[in-house]
Amino acid sequence: MSEIRLMKGNEALAEAAIRAGCQAYFGYPITPQSEILEYLADQGRKRGMIVLQAESEVASINMVYGAAGAGARVMTSSSSPGISLMQEGLSYIACAELPCLVVNVNRGGPGLGTIQPSQGDYFQATKGGGHGDYRLIVLAPASVQEMADFVFDAFDLADRYRNPVMILADGALGQMMEKVEFRDYDPKEHIPPKPWATTGKTKDRERNILTSLHIQPEKMEQINLHLQEKYRRITEQEVRYEVVETDDAEFVIVAYGLVARIAHRAVEIAREQGIRAGLLRPQTLYPFPYQKVRELAERVHGILTVEMNSGQMVEDVRLGVEGRCPVEFYGRMGGIIPSPEEIVKALEKLVGKDVRQAVEA
Amino acid sequence: MSEIRLMKGNEALAEAAIRAGCQAYFGYPITPQSEILEYLADQGRKRGMIVLQAESEVASINMVYGAAGAGARVMTSSSSPGISLMQEGLSYIACAELPCLVVNVNRGGPGLGTIQPSQGDYFQATKGGGHGDYRLIVLAPASVQEMADFVFDAFDLADRYRNPVMILADGALGQMMEKVEFRDYDPKEHIPPKPWATTGKTKDRERNILTSLHIQPEKMEQINLHLQEKYRRITEQEVRYEVVETDDAEFVIVAYGLVARIAHRAVEIAREQGIRAGLLRPQTLYPFPYQKVRELAERVHGILTVEMNSGQMVEDVRLGVEGRCPVEFYGRMGGIIPSPEEIVKALEKLVGKDVRQAVEA
Amino acid sequence: MAKGTVKFNIEMCKGCELCIEACPQESLALSPKLNKQGYHYAVLVKDNCTGCVNCALVCPDAVITVYREKKKAKVPVATITNVKEDITVTVA
Amino acid sequence: MAKGTVKFNIEMCKGCELCIEACPQESLALSPKLNKQGYHYAVLVKDNCTGCVNCALVCPDAVITVYREKKKAKVPVATITNVKEDITVTVA
Amino acid sequence: MTHELLIAGFGGQGVLSMGMVLGYAAMIEKKEISWMPSYGPEMRGGTANCIVIVSDKRISSPIITTFDTVIALNQPSLDKFESRVKPGGLLMYDSTNIITPPTRTDLEIVPIPASEEASNMKNMKIMNMIVLGAFLERREIVKIESVVEALKKVLPERYHHLLPLNEQALRRGQELVAMHV
Amino acid sequence: MTHELLIAGFGGQGVLSMGMVLGYAAMIEKKEISWMPSYGPEMRGGTANCIVIVSDKRISSPIITTFDTVIALNQPSLDKFESRVKPGGLLMYDSTNIITPPTRTDLEIVPIPASEEASNMKNMKIMNMIVLGAFLERREIVKIESVVEALKKVLPERYHHLLPLNEQALRRGQELVAMHV
Amino acid sequence: MATEILEQQMSEINLDGMECVYAKPDTLTDMRLHYCPGCGHGVVHRVLMEVIQELGIQEQTIGVAPVGCSVFAYHYMNIDMQEAAHGRASAVATGIKRILPDKYVFSYQGDGDLAAIGTAETIHTVNRGENILIVFINNAIYGMTGGQMAPTTLLGMETTTTPGGRSVEIAGFPMKITDLVATLPGAYYVSRNSVHTPNAVRYLKKAITKAFQYQKLKKGTCFIEVVSNCPSGWKMTPVEANKWIEEHMFPVYPIGELKVPKDK
Amino acid sequence: MATEILEQQMSEINLDGMECVYAKPDTLTDMRLHYCPGCGHGVVHRVLMEVIQELGIQEQTIGVAPVGCSVFAYHYMNIDMQEAAHGRASAVATGIKRILPDKYVFSYQGDGDLAAIGTAETIHTVNRGENILIVFINNAIYGMTGGQMAPTTLLGMETTTTPGGRSVEIAGFPMKITDLVATLPGAYYVSRNSVHTPNAVRYLKKAITKAFQYQKLKKGTCFIEVVSNCPSGWKMTPVEANKWIEEHMFPVYPIGELKVPKDK
Numbered sequence A, B: 001m002s003e004i005r006l007m008k009g010n011e012a013l014a015e016a017a018i019r020a021g022c023q024a025y026f027g028y029p030i031t032p033q034s035e036i037l038e039y040l041a042d043q044g045r046k047r048g049m050i051v052l053q054a055e056s057e058v059a060s061i062n063m064v065y066g067a068a069g070a071g072a073r074v075m076t077s078s079s080s081p082g083i084s085l086m087q088e089g090l091s092y093i094a095c096a097e098l099p100c101l102v103v104n105v106n107r108g109g110p111g112l113g114t115i116q117p118s119q120g121d122y123f124q125a126t127k128g129g130g131h132g133d134y135r136l137i138v139l140a141p142a143s144v145q146e147m148a149d150f151v152f153d154a155f156d157l158a159d160r161y162r163n164p165v166m167i168l169a170d171g172a173l174g175q176m177m178e179k180v181e182f183r184d185y186d187p188k189e190h191i192p193p194k195p196w197a198t199t200g201k202t203k204d205r206e207r208n209i210l211t212s213l214h215i216q217p218e219k220m221e222q223i224n225l226h227l228q229e230k231y232r233r234i235t236e237q238e239v240r241y242e243v244v245e246t247d248d249a250e251f252v253i254v255a256y257g258l259v260a261r262i263a264h265r266a267v268e269i270a271r272e273q274g275i276r277a278g279l280l281r282p283q284t285l286y287p288f289p290y291q292k293v294r295e296l297a298e299r300v301h302g303i304l305t306v307e308m309n310s311g312q313m314v315e316d317v318r319l320g321v322e323g324r325c326p327v328e329f330y331g332r333m334g335g336i337i338p339s340p341e342e343i344v345k346a347l348e349k350l351v352g353k354d355v356r357q358a359v360e361a
Numbered sequence C, D: 001m002a003k004g005t006v007k008f009n010i011e012m013c014k015g016c017e018l019c020i021e022a023c024p025q026e027s028l029a030l031s032p033k034l035n036k037q038g039y040h041y042a043v044l045v046k047d048n049c050t051g052c053v054n055c056a057l058v059c060p061d062a063v064i065t066v067y068r069e070k071k072k073a074k075v076p077v078a079t080i081t082n083v084k085e086d087i088t089v090t091v092a
Numbered sequence E, F: 001m002t003h004e005l006l007i008a009g010f011g012g013q014g015v016l017s018m019g020m021v022l023g024y025a026a027m028i029e030k031k032e033i034s035w036m037p038s039y040g041p042e043m044r045g046g047t048a049n050c051i052v053i054v055s056d057k058r059i060s061s062p063i064i065t066t067f068d069t070v071i072a073l074n075q076p077s078l079d080k081f082e083s084r085v086k087p088g089g090l091l092m093y094d095s096t097n098i099i100t101p102p103t104r105t106d107l108e109i110v111p112i113p114a115s116e117e118a119s120n121m122k123n124m125k126i127m128n129m130i131v132l133g134a135f136l137e138r139r140e141i142v143k144i145e146s147v148v149e150a151l152k153k154v155l156p157e158r159y160h161h162l163l164p165l166n167e168q169a170l171r172r173g174q175e176l177v178a179m180h181v
Numbered sequence G, H: 001m002a003t004e005i006l007e008q009q010m011s012e013i014n015l016d017g018m019e020c021v022y023a024k025p026d027t028l029t030d031m032r033l034h035y036c037p038g039c040g041h042g043v044v045h046r047v048l049m050e051v052i053q054e055l056g057i058q059e060q061t062i063g064v065a066p067v068g069c070s071v072f073a074y075h076y077m078n079i080d081m082q083e084a085a086h087g088r089a090s091a092v093a094t095g096i097k098r099i100l101p102d103k104y105v106f107s108y109q110g111d112g113d114l115a116a117i118g119t120a121e122t123i124h125t126v127n128r129g130e131n132i133l134i135v136f137i138n139n140a141i142y143g144m145t146g147g148q149m150a151p152t153t154l155l156g157m158e159t160t161t162t163p164g165g166r167s168v169e170i171a172g173f174p175m176k177i178t179d180l181v182a183t184l185p186g187a188y189y190v191s192r193n194s195v196h197t198p199n200a201v202r203y204l205k206k207a208i209t210k211a212f213q214y215q216k217l218k219k220g221t222c223f224i225e226v227v228s229n230c231p232s233g234w235k236m237t238p239v240e241a242n243k244w245i246e247e248h249m250f251p252v253y254p255i256g257e258l259k260v261p262k263d264k
Ligand SMILES: Cc1ncc(C[n+]2csc(CCOP(=O)(O)OP(=O)(O)O)c2C)c(N)n1
Pocket: A028, A029, A030, A031, A057, A081, A082, A085, G067, G068, G069, G070, G086, G109, G110, G111, G112, G113, G114, G137, G139, G141, G142, G143, G144, G145, G150, G230
């Protein structure tokens, strides 16, 4: 019964959440993602979902904490400023190991900024904008189709690792309409039992306690080591990316989300101009494909990272490259989307440098 | 009149704030830094400072926004969970370019965690825990003396660059007593005029507007470019660090704050054992001394980064090293402070590796 | 009945019709013409305006300036001073 | 007067004296001895305890168990059932 | 073939749905399509616009700055977007609503008395379909038939009795441009 | 010379101030000093402790896990910290408050009837000074004179009439250990 | 036709013997307001600026704009202004007022801003009795973000997040935050007004004037709710919307002064 | 001496013909409470658990612990529990209750947690009429962090952040949040109690029992304030502290039921 539909990214994501068996949504309106709440308030409620408009993002994330702790598949969504308000709650959720989905439809910051698309929240999402050593699994969709697909994956990953998962999109992906097809998915087959949930202490078990407080440093270090061990497993097993024409590439563009689509076009143009270009599109920002970057760095002449920010993911690219090849950055900010042509120009500069180096040598 | 006193780090910091001409403090209690609020509520008020216990950290940081915008020298302080709640406000303050001091006496996270000392908030402080592309200037004191000294520097930097400045300490630095001597400092000589402040639109000028909203992407990008240009200036001019015995060092430890003191001891022990060790202690975490790290990486055999977290600053170290030499990490978490002996062991491992490599070669 | 008139800054008008609704003399109407913003703008269509200021008070876009025949010194209606202390708001 | 007695879980006691204050019979006192926590703990020092349960009710550390002479079936005083519906709190 | 189109006007003029219907029609023809609305407080003023890209190749960015065609249904939209039409591109506008016409000479400029026509047809709601018909007459990026089929999808059941009227409107639009040569 | 000391007991016993006075005395003698209190909810129970490090070298960490000396003024503190004394180190405790004595044999163990003595001197507040005097008799890391001078600094003016009494207490403490050989 | 002719006259309209009895205040900039046709924000902006002009306190007044449709208030109000984070306007105003105790400070906030995300700041600012004026625009909806439910949305009222109308089970009751505020000892003057008729506008102006005069006394917070409209969010014409206010809003949010100074 | 002897007896105390009329409930774990001597938290913990035991709802009850001295409540209450972020306990409880509508859910919060940082969550949880019980411990101070001012701190009261006593100018008025809550339509049962005397404890138990019985009805939020002590923060002996409650707290926070169900 999977017919193709034309939907907004935000709506596709919301529809996917319903199909993924998400039992509850707690959220607060903010452009450019209010359609998620609005779609669920209509469709979600009609189809049995608990949809609560909270008094704030702070309340939302803590309602998610409670509901996830009660064993439900739950989510919230917001955009940049609202996500900043959730940082304390996210740190608590990560430490208490509560599975949930948090969607950030990134807009241009800092501050109130603009409501246009941006990737300015990469650091916040991947390095932990909250306090302490914790990580979110971060998925970066690049199309309306992935806005839907990644929701199923996100919930499954959250349950598998008892870890909060973030879908990091941007305003354009949320607002644009494209074709989308929903996968066949039966939540019953995917949602694991949650014996740790606080559903009422039955005689046959000890009471369940969900907390992030461990006043004894020794204990708190154990908790941290346990989390770090989990993150190690995640980085081993869950790295996802897409490569385009990298086999013979001399220059590789690294970009994620909407920008990767534009970079893809740039690669086509570049190749028409005789530049052997390729594209690496991380689909998981955490875990980041360091290994793949390293491998590419071994053989290409240069890497260009393109982002809608001042240069954030490029640090992870550099950590993967570790000096093996030159790494350049091109970015636009404030809600401006780079054009394929701009990217090609930036690429040409990189190529030019390379040539000069060759000459010098 | 600078007599030496024995004070808690938190009290020394508070006393320094009064002497630095801080006009207002807005904050909410949290261990291990409540003494700052308590000291100011007593001494500060007696000496004419406005000291308001806010209803929350969210309110605190926004009161700071208003007061800084009104042209005052102001500050707030908290510890990890409270700082997470300030992330939205910090992003607003950074974008509106309001000078202020924010103190984070870091405790062990994530979540409620423990109240013992930690450095788990390095990423949050240096990469921007809030949304969008912004930076705080981050100072990392390593003694009660620096808890005081850096306050004067912080306020001056904040005013010079119209940028929020963070002092990132830890629970031990806040709670311990050590000798401290206060510098002679006359605020009048340091506080610049603030013609941009909202003090009432006089006839002789246009109205002053403090905002972070720029709905037109083009405008918002201009704002961002302006901020990035400022950050470039800061990274050029304000990097601060301390080096110990690095001239002939074959192995260098990079550590900041309290850990650097312990690493210093470790260096002494290591040298007694014949290991040519040295220490690099960043005093500014943003801007980070990449240049100095690069320079060291050129000539040493290996770098060991030691932190009270799972490995955060080590990423900046690697970005500076870019593969020039091996980089190892040793860390403790959850509020546990590493001992000099542990650090020496970690150093020996690094040396051992190096020897093995030598053999293999 | 005082004689008055109103002036419209038509480019600011958004054609919300609140002034028309507020005018007790039914002196106002929307023009069939559009302003540059593409709104039908309000205009005075009768000459029975008393300058009561009602239209100007409800206009969200500060479009209207109101004039009235000079009488013995009188304070602008729009200032509160002519509202008696004891009046309480009546919804009607 | 009913005859009763109380048992103290002395290692849990923190010597706050609230039970002593609450005892209408003045049957309780702090022991000069210390428990392992280093607190002088509460003990029964007279044999006039009526088993009124007051001490147990105010004890923050659930230290006290109360016994009373068997009478015709009686529900534990500590349950609310013996508080009359209409009583309103009197501060005294 | 890729066609990049911007439709702009008042919120009430059915600007967004016009783009959506076009999108569905393209989808029915198995084309790639992206539809991107304007959003945010600039809409407070009441103006809205959407960018529609129809192509047989993968579409990279849904947000672009210059267009093959701009359709302007009110004055502010025309003023704002006239400059964004690619040289030689198509600029179509509602001549009923727009007093000061475009000034560029390097474009194919097509005024349509759409609102007037709609009121003649006693239903302002179909104004956008008249315009769509007119546009497709000049740039047949999808077939009218596909649009009619798309309307079935987009219109809620309870409005299906309006389908014939909408189809009429599309045809009427075609005629209007056909006449205007 | 570096001496690492832990003082532990009930909050009310002047544990923290005892360490502070020692710190000031060391400062007066131009020594390096760090004082680190326990903090947080474990204090709810009413127990408190502080780590005092006195040295003529720079002090690295104010928080350490084993000590040259532990002074325990109540049972829980003794139970908790007995194991943390370095072999051959000093373990001093208030024999009035502590029923079950320490069991380790590799330490210099010095019980002092400090509370009893304090009540004899009609002022429980000076108990900590008695203990400090006793401690310094065994480990003269600072001179009693320096402590007396330090007291002047630490005590608010209005309590200065208590200085003689505090000095007495220090001396009394010295005598107590001197006797106990 | 008639209008035509009269419009001609307009241009060469004769003002001999006429005096201006109403004109836009200079404290309002000439910038075109971005609000939807008929939106109450414009009226309240104008009245606020009229009062500031008439009291002659333009140079001593600092305003705080919220996040909401009125986020751009600083484009129109010709005074020093700060734009606060969503819900935090009263905290920002507190910061300003504590530094400039002798200046006039006001915050201007919508119902989402003040009564949802900003609840804690609102309650505590008033409880502290900060000597500021809080202007609260209650249009029972989130206008800026496209018409979602607000805490003040009426039961049964349709919004994009309450399709089929607000229900108690899911979303609880309309929040009468002004009533809460009036019970706080820190509140000095609390009034609920509207701008849907010329008289209502007169009374609002009177209330705002009082509030600024009271601020001099430093006796506590002045709080003025304006029951306003959102034609776009309500999907009504402005005229319908203002009628709807009387019929549906007033029964829940009755107009009048909730708290007046005892000491006068 | 006398005590000596009696203590002997204790051990071999004769219980023939005696019945147990009071014993610690099993719903309370055997763990030693970490609270200071005489702290009211212990009493409220015990009473809560007694009620849960007597109603036989241990298996159906989920509790939410706050951040405050009672952060460790889950060590003592032998039921499933979640530990919430500071001030957010009622939001967390909302999340739980919406998922498990037929279970009993309560939050346990101090005055800093509930009436300062958690103000918005408190007000909106009750305004939504969430079917939970909120137990609010008002000890007029921040105990956990070492005795700073709370919103409920009395005027003139000394705390570490109000040296010389709380003044209105700087810190505003004592916040009577329970009175605010009682005015909200979502509140079903609101009561203010204490634990400073045996009778007070009896009434508290009665109130909590009612609250859990009402929760079955799903008619709104039950809110019980307990005016309690903080001997450590107040720098008094427990006995002094409980006297101080009567003399100073009750005049500001009078005991009694503020809102009882109309429909019974
Ligand atoms: C932290 C945060 N959350 C959400 C938003 C999105 N947002 C902007 S305005 C607004 C509410 C507007 O409603 P209201 O305050 O009633 O003002 P109105 O637009 O109706 O005048 C919201 C939720 C935001 N900008 N920041």
